[in-house]
Amino acid sequence: MRLITIVAILCVCCFQQTYAQRVSLPAAARKDSAVVAYYDTVMKQNLQLYTGSEYANKGHNIQGFPYFESENLFTGSVLYDNNFYDKVPMQYDLVSDELVILDYGKNYKIALIGDKVSYFVLGGHRFIGVLIAADSLAPGKTGFYEELYSGSIKVFAKRRKLPQSIGKVEDNVTRYIQYNSYYIQKAGKLMEVGNERSIMSVLSDKKQDLKNFIRSGNLDFKKHFEAAVAAVAAYYDEVKK
DSSP: OHHHHHOOOOHHHHHHHHHHHHHHHHHHHHHHHHHHHHHHHHHHHHHHHEEEEOOOOOOOOSSSSSSSOOSSSSEEEEEETEEEEEEEEEEEEETEEEEEOOOOOOOSEEEOGGGGGGEEEEEEEEEEEEEEOTSEEESOOEEEEEEEEEEEEEEEEEEEEEEEESGGGGGGGGEEEEEEEEEEEEEEEEEOOSSHHHHHHGGGGGGHHHHHHHHTTTTOOTOOHHHHHHHHHHHHHHHOO
């Protein structure tokens, strides 16, 4: 009788263990499926970042570099194809107006598709994709503009570099020269400004208030144009409230 009882207990234990294993398998499978699905989603989003064309370094015989601020890679962030990516090694080519990153294996550079870049941040500077209206004071085109101020109106800087010959012709020396132009976006239009007078023309509805602000703040548009135009835009928003 004792032997029968022991055998019965062993059978029950074996059944319970086998049953537990058979029950746990679907749960494990579901967990694995969830992990795989999550992995596929994340990888798919990450792989979307590495879409573009191979970027070729240029200007081998030109002094300087075509990039914004440094020839070295920044660690920045980008909203690309509606996905946000952080800690991305990147450069902004001011000659071709392209955002450049390393490929997934970090073997070569990729120029991202410009229309898919909503904005990017590198070196503490935020650049956004802007479509200039064809009927504004600037030519119609899409490009990257640094955002200097953002409120009901916005202030942008367009930064470009062009190769330019310097010195004597026989010396055959070419160097990258940077050019900056500035715009105020108001009522959906992007209008170029370059001095106090042009700023007052764009913001003429608060002209006297702004003139008083400029005078009291001793704003210097010749030495510190970017800071001055951003300050004026911020004050314009304040008096418009």
